[in-house]
Amino acid sequence: MLTVNHFTILSAVLFSIGALTVLIRRNPLIIFMGIELMLNAVNLAFVAFSHFLDDMSGQVFVFIVLTVAAAEVAVGLALVVAIFRARENVDVDEIDMLKG
Amino acid sequence: MDYGAFVEGLVFYLFAALAVLAALGVVIARSPVRSALALALVFLALAAMYILLNAPFLAVAQIMIYAGAVLILFLFVIMVLNPRLDIIGARGRGQTFVAIVFTIALGVLLIATLASGQIAPTTGKFTPEFVASIGHVQVIGTLLFSEFLLPFEIASVLLLIAIVGAMTLARRERVPHAESKRDLR
Amino acid sequence: MPLMLWLIPALPLLGAIINLLVGRRLPRALSSWLAVAFMAAAFGVAVSAVANLVALPPEERVLRETLYEWIGVGVGANSFSVNVAFWLDPLSAVMILVVTGVGTLIHMYAVGYMEHEKDYARFFFAMNLFAFAMLMLVLADNYLLMFLGWEGVGVCSYLLIGFWYDRDNLAVGTDEKFLSPRSSATKAFVVNRIGDFGFTLGIILMFWTFGSLSFAEVFPKAEEMFQIGAPVITVMTLLLFLGATGKSAQIPLFIWLPDAMAGPTPVSALIHAATMVTAGVYMVARSHVLYSLAPTTLTVVAIIGVLTAFIAATIALVQNDLKRVLAYSTVSQLGYMFFALGVGAFGAGIFHLMTHAFFKALLFLGAGAVMHAMNDMIDMRRLGGLRKVMPITFWTFLIGAFALSGFPLFSGFFSKDEILTAGFTSGNIVLWVVGVLTALLTAFYTVRAVILTFGGKPRWKEGEVVHAQDEHAAHGHGERGLHPHEASPVMTIPLMVLALGALFAGYVGLPSVLGANLFGQFLEPVFREPAVEISPTLEWTLIGISTAAALIGIFIALRFYLGDRETPQRLTRYYPWLYRLWSNKYWVDQIYDYVIARPGRWLANAFWTDVDGKIINGAADGLGRAFRNVGQALRSLQDGYARGYALAMLIGIVVVIAIVIMRP
Numbered sequence: 001m002l003t004v005n006h007f008t009i010l011s012a013v014l015f016s017i018g019a020l021t022v023l024i025r026r027n028p029l030i031i032f033m034g035i036e037l038m039l040n041a042v043n044l045a046f047v048a049f050s051h052f053l054d055d056m057s058g059q060v061f062v063f064i065v066l067t068v069a070a071a072e073v074a075v076g077l078a079l080v081v082a083i084f085r086a087r088e089n090v091d092v093d094e095i096d097m098l099k100g
Numbered sequence: 101m102d103y104g105a106f107v108e109g110l111v112f113y114l115f116a117a118l119a120v121l122a123a124l125g126v127v128i129a130r131s132p133v134r135s136a137l138a139l140a141l142v143f144l145a146l147a148a149m150y151i152l153l154n155a156p157f158l159a160v161a162q163i164m165i166y167a168g169a170v171l172i173l174f175l176f177v178i179m180v181l182n183p184r185l186d187i188i189g190a191r192g193r194g195q196t197f198v199a200i201v202f203t204i205a206l207g208v209l210l211i212a213t214l215a216s217g218q219i220a221p222t223t224g225k226f227t228p229e230f231v232a233s234i235g236h237v238q239v240i241g242t243l244l245f246s247e248f249l250l251p252f253e254i255a256s257v258l259l260l261i262a263i264v265g266a267m268t269l270a271r272r273e274r275v276p277h278a279e280s281k282r283d284l285r
Numbered sequence: 286m287p288l289m290l291w292l293i294p295a296l297p298l299l300g301a302i303i304n305l306l307v308g309r310r311l312p313r314a315l316s317s318w319l320a321v322a323f324m325a326a327a328f329g330v331a332v333s334a335v336a337n338l339v340a341l342p343p344e345e346r347v348l349r350e351t352l353y354e355w356i357g358v359g360v361g362a363n364s365f366s367v368n369v370a371f372w373l374d375p376l377s378a379v380m381i382l383v384v385t386g387v388g389t390l391i392h393m394y395a396v397g398y399m400e401h402e403k404d405y406a407r408f409f410f411a412m413n414l415f416a417f418a419m420l421m422l423v424l425a426d427n428y429l430l431m432f433l434g435w436e437g438v439g440v441c442s443y444l445l446i447g448f449w450y451d452r453d454n455l456a457v458g459t460d461e462k463f464l465s466p467r468s469s470a471t472k473a474f475v476v477n478r479i480g481d482f483g484f485t486l487g488i489i490l491m492f493w494t495f496g497s498l499s500f501a502e503v504f505p506k507a508e509e510m511f512q513i514g515a516p517v518i519t520v521m522t523l524l525l526f527l528g529a530t531g532k533s534a535q536i537p538l539f540i541w542l543p544d545a546m547a548g549p550t551p552v553s554a555l556i557h558a559a560t561m562v563t564a565g566v567y568m569v570a571r572s573h574v575l576y577s578l579a580p581t582t583l584t585v586v587a588i589i590g591v592l593t594a595f596i597a598a599t600i601a602l603v604q605n606d607l608k609r610v611l612a613y614s615t616v617s618q619l620g621y622m623f624f625a626l627g628v629g630a631f632g633a634g635i636f637h638l639m640t641h642a643f644f645k646a647l648l649f650l651g652a653g654a655v656m657h658a659m660n661d662m663i664d665m666r667r668l669g670g671l672r673k674v675m676p677i678t679f680w681t682f683l684i685g686a687f688a689l690s691g692f693p694l695f696s697g698f699f700s701k702d703e704i705l706t707a708g709f710t711s712g713n714i715v716l717w718v719v720g721v722l723t724a725l726l727t728a729f730y731t732v733r734a735v736i737l738t739f740g741g742k743p744r745w746k747e748g749e750v751v752h753a754q755d756e757h758a759a760h761g762h763g764e765r766g767l768h769p770h771e772a773s774p775v776m777t778i779p780l781m782v783l784a785l786g787a788l789f790a791g792y793v794g795l796p797s798v799l800g801a802n803l804f805g806q807f808l809e810p811v812f813r814e815p816a817v818e819i820s821p822t823l824e825w826t827l828i829g830i831s832t833a834a835a836l837i838g839i840f841i842a843l844r845f846y847l848g849d850r851e852t853p854q855r856l857t858r859y860y861p862w863l864y865r866l867w868s869n870k871y872w873v874d875q876i877y878d879y880v881i882a883r884p885g886r887w888l889a890n891a892f893w894t895d896v897d898g899k900i901i902n903g904a905a906d907g908l909g910r911a912f913r914n915v916g917q918a919l920r921s922l923q924d925g926y927a928r929g930y931a932l933a934m935l936i937g938i939v940v941v942i943a944i945v946i947m948r949p
Contacts, residue, residue: 030135033174043146060243063161074266212946
């Protein structure tokens with residue numbers, strides 16, 4: 001019998017892997033993919049809770065998250081393109097203009 | 101042992117394993133294209149999970165939006181930029197190591213927290229039977245346009261802003277360059 | 286006609302404001318004559334106010350006018366208020382007439398004297414402000430308002446003594462080294478501050494004792510509450526007198542006045558005759574009720590006065606700089622005034638103040654005319670023979686000199702004689718003897734100055750170029766050769782008016798054997814002095830003695846400097862220590878330098894370099910450096926790599942989750 005814990009633990013694993021992607025990859029595209037992974041992991045948790053609590057709010061929230069993810073990807077990728085144009089390079093570790 | 105439960109379990113573990121392996125693939129693959137394809141697998145696996153969780157509409161949306169739109173966008177950008185093979189690991193070895201250690205710690209902590217938790221007895225009115233009697237899409241649609249109307253509208257505004265922003269960012273500088281003139285023609 | 290006392294100080298203030306704000310844009314003549322006009326207008330108002338005063342019966346001669354409440358604290362019995370209010374009685378009447386009258390003449394003279402000065406607006410601004418401050422001082426009806434004028438006078442003297450702040454040494458045609466105008470101004474200010482501190486303490490003590498500072502309340506209360514010799518009153522009067530020694534250049538604070546010669550000559554005249562130095566005399570005379578209650582203080586005042594008179598006179602004997610001779614003579618004459626005050630002859634002191642104002646202003650303006658003619662050369666060793674070139678200046682200067690030396694029938698004779706008579710009848714024979722001796726010295730050095738400057742043969746050549754020690758000093762003359770000439774009428778007219786004053790001002794205060802002391806009678810309602818009855822024989826004797834002292838002094842000077850010119854040099858050779866003692870001014874400056882200035886400077890330096898520089902500044906710097914170092918260290922965390930921040934976030938999240946889980 002599957003319990004909510006099965007899904008949430010899977011969600012936790014995926015979330016951690018997404019975080020790891022963000023932290024150790026240099027290509028901003030793949031970093032975005034890591035972010036998508038984390039968002040999806042959270043979505044999974046939402047849907048799981050929604051199912052096991054018999055409450056549809058979780059699923060509605062997933063829709064909102066989907067929207068935000070789409071918006072974020074659009075803007076993020078536009079940024080990547082802009083940076084690539086300006087610097088001919090999209091290595092995150094060479095973009096250090098935030099340096100104090 | 102209940103046959104249905106066994107199949108459910110089988111499907112869950114199968115797709116869970118697929119999701120985790122594909123996610124690891126995203127991390128490990130040096131080529132961005134492969135990472136993207138691995139990500140597609142994760143999306144598909146999660147869509148299967150949604151079906152298991154009795155959310156078929158979400159499963160379809162997941163495939164259409166994530167695997168369809170988002171991923172295709174990724175692939176387009178990869179194609180435009182044509183980046184080199186990526187080096188895995190951050191600038192400093194130390195940082196990569198610390199990142200891995202703390203990510204594992206995060207995972208362990210999350211799992212420990214979630215595994216020790218018990219879910220409360222169900223109280224919601226959207227039992228599977230109730231949802232099935234009305235229709236999943238209809239339930240979600242009704243909710244979106246009644247109880248969650250404001251978040252829905254805000255989300256649509258957000259999308260609009262994102263579209264405008266993306267266009268502004270990705271547009272070429274309007275410098276009267278020889279190249280851009282040629283592009284105009 | 287309503288009283289308009291406030292107009293008297295307000296007019297010079299208005300002149301000062303105009304010159305301050307728009308003086309630079311005005312033509313020179315307009316700016317300077319404006320200043321004169323406002324002074325003259327103030328004089329006119331003063332005359333009409335005094336006329337109003339005289340119209341009253343003698344016992345009621347007090348005019349009061351309150352402009353507004355300046356400081357008001359509390360209500361009822363414990364309230365304290367200070368008003369901007371004016372008080373005109375015979376004493377302040379004399380003062381305002383002197384200040385505005387002599388002041389107007391000096392202003393007029395200054396128009397001619399400063400005709401080459403570029404910064405005329407600043408000069409006339411400060412001159413008018415000076416007069417304003419002095420008028421506030423003498424018209425105030427309370428000690429706090431008086432203190433306002435008192436400090437204003439100090440500030441203006443600073444501004445004017447340091448008027449040529451960009452020059453280092455004003456001496457021309459001589460190798461003598463004087464303090465620069467800057468340092469002189471600072472010295473005057475600082476020395477005056479010491480006196481002002483005493484004055485402030487005196488005022489505070491007065492407020493503490495009486496709960497009021499207004500003349501109308503303090504004086505009756507003092508007579509009511511205290512016996513003669515009450516310690517509080519003694520301390521209070523001593524403190525006030527310390528203020529007077531600063532402003533009026535008495536021992537121990539007289540050292541600033543000779544150096545004040547660094548200012549333009551009209552300023553010297555103003556300081557010495559009309560404003561500033563008379564402030565101390567006026568203040569003590571104004572507080573005569575308090576001083577009469579403190580015999581100890583009066584004795585101190587008398588002794589200090591006579592000592593100052595004598596010591597300044599001896600220093601004046603050997604000065605080579607004409608203006609400095611006059612400066613020391615002022616110190617000496619002020620000593621006489623304090624001597625008079627100290628023996629309780631307040632009227633005589635004020636009488637001498639009045640006559641002194643005339644002849645000292647005259648002498649200074651005459652010296653200024655000489656400077657003007659001689660390209661600012663004022664060293665008497667290089668003057669001589671000027672009587673033929675500048676007859677008006679010579680004759681008027683001679684009148685002033687006779688008045689100063691107490692030659693019979695000149696103004697100074699009557700006032701000085703009155704002081705000496707008062708000193709004798711008060712019983713202080715020693716002080717009287719010193720006073721007479723000083724009179725002799727005064728006559729000697731005054732005549733010496735006249736002879737060296739105007740008499741004999743010229744010790745300069747027509748067309749000779751005299752060199753200034755400071756290249757700016759020969760202002761307006763450049764490197765032109767000497768071409769002495771009589772001053773223009775704008776300068777000689779004040780000289781002649783003042784000469785009339787120096788001649789006749791004494792006749793308002795005749796000794797009783799010769800006539801009536803109108804001046805004493807005029808001041809009588811203020812001072813309520815008991816008339817001292819002395820026999821005509823004694824009075825004639827005293828007059829004879831002071832006449833003899835003056836004549837002997839003049840005679841010796843004539844012998845020394847007109848006839849046998851070797852005598853002074855021989856004396857110098859025989860008594861070198863005496864000459865050194867006097868020409869070095871008793872080394873008072875040096876003593877102060879070693880005893881006060883150097884330790885003070887050392888202490889200030891120690892506070893500056895060690896306490897302030899190392900401890901306080903070190904603390905501030907250290908704090909700053911600490912923050913900078915911490916920032917420098919933390920800066921490496923801000924490496925600009927977004928991933929580093931993400932990792933930091935992750936670490937934070939993990940730690941927070943761990944803490945939440947670990948909590949029981």
